Amino acid sequence: MSDTRSDTDARRGRRREIIFAALTLLASAVFAFVVIPAGVTTPASVKHLPLSPAFLPYVLTAGVGLFALIHLLEAIFAAHIPGEDEASLGTHPRWKSRVLMLVGLLLIYLLLPDRLGMPLTAMLVTIALMAIGGERRPLILLGVGIGVPVLVYLFFAHVAQVPLPMGLFEDWM
């Protein structure tokens, strides 16, 4: 039974490595033929290849492609060694909804500080993340969720002299 399971794990692991290597190989090709020509401006006055701004990106991309190819061959022909993550704990039963909520909260951290201000955004996200993590005690949720962002704000704004965005509270400060 366990042999069958380890065989399945090995097959799955091998397939994962093959997909990783193939995707990396494909990405290096896209990088070499599309991204570098579009993203690097090479002046006409460049005399020697190593002085060109595109020289190192091309060399590095070739290196990535080469090692991806070696990894692909290794994944196909050599015995699979299970990674550390493969043997670790499984995912949370509601991991999809949790990840969606996390992504939403990270986007709030990125998009709302200019409007709401950094301290208020930090309070909202911190309280929400603690609640998602399983915290139900209102005292902890509000105490930590409000107290810590205020303290961190005071440190950054008044000790480290970082001008944090205040959004709605800009005129109050």
Add this chain to the structure above:
Amino acid sequence: MLENIATGFEMFFTLGNLLAITAGVCLGVTVGAIPGLTATMAVALALPFTFNLDPVTGILLLVGVYKGGVFGGSITAILIRAPGTPAAACTLLDGYPLAQKGQAGKALNMALYASCIADFLSNLSLIFFASLIAGLALAFGPPEYFWLICFSLTVVISISGSSLTKGLISGLLGLLTSTIGLDLVYGTQRFTFDNFNLMGGVSYIPLLIGLFALPEVIDFYVRKVAPFTVKTADKSRVSLAELKSSLVTIIRGSFIGVIIGTIPGAGATAAAFLSYGEARRTSKSPETFGKGNIEGVAASEAGNNGVAGATLIPLLALGIPGDVVTAVILGAFMLQGLTPGPLMFQDNITIIYAIFIGIMLSSVVLLGSGKLAIRYFARIADIPRHILLPIVLMFCVFGSYAVQSQMFDVGVMLAFGVLGYIMMKIDMAAAPFLMGFILGPLFEDNLRRSFLISEDITIFFRSPICWIFIVITILSAFVGIRRELRATRAKRDALRSGSA
């Protein structure tokens, strides 16, 4: 000479100087422990306080902040996988797994002891070999730098984790990321796609925070059970036997730090990783590195802190700042009407001696304040993960924003956080990426500057220093690859015999 030393002692032993060092180290440890706030930022923040102080007091305050900041970076690296400084990213490789095993106290104490010993040895080197080592550093031109960086990059092999090819790909991707921004020679755009925020390249602090700290936050919300087993009241300590067995590693790492620190621009990150790579290479159990080997913590911290005193060598002996921190300290010297360099050793020798005495004492102060900091910071590990991680994320956002006061850096941090999480999931080590990213600009800059000096490729073989680095680069790469291949073969044999 003895008279000058006596005057130096007299000049140093004032309450103001002792307070300045103590306050500086404490401030440095605290600021260094906050992700996003670096030792450089702490020194810059402390600079205005030196305006009205005596020259010796002012300089010692800044040196104290710098040294405290370098050690402080390791605290959060060990406890929450959020390195306070780039060099501390090496410390987390073994420090964080130790914390996961409930041995955060042991990791933090070893980091402190290694830091203090390395700092002390680095200070001794500063005092006794300043002029000698500074002369050697002056012999470094672009080709010599290029080979030094090539040698440093061979460490990627040692920190590749479970797969050598994936580690090398990770390192190359880091190098590739470092090419984003305006071209150094022609000023043309590379991968900026007309985005003004990318013209100066990707900021390393948001990248560092994103790559190492954010994946832990994401992972917590994805996993069934948090893998971090918190052991309250962690009483783990470094035993005398452990310290003794790590002593060779610490001393070797310190000297690696001294040599790298003397060379302007090489940096503590390279020293930490080189020291770590050497420790792993010479270890009897290299397979335990990256899984919570206490020697790994000692090696990286020794390399990291070995740089601290040595970066002052080119500053004091030649008047050349080796990095941003020493550039700020140079500014402080100049504000006090002093010009570091050979003339200072003639005109202001008593001030030099007073500073040397203060710098030596700073190692002892670091030990005391570090012990105190560990006692309080170690309690972070007792905070439940569902409360701690939202706070970590908040520090990540505030710290990333603080770098340039722009939300773009928060976006960079989040983007590299997602990349770091994907790398974690596909078992690709993030440390080689960071190593490539930090050393990338130096690598390319010196490659192209060499070609600008001479269009002939023979410039790369022009001096004995070049040849020494060529030989050790080839040897290091060969030995590293052979060891990794042997380890992989041994794992496959074990798997085969297990299934048979």
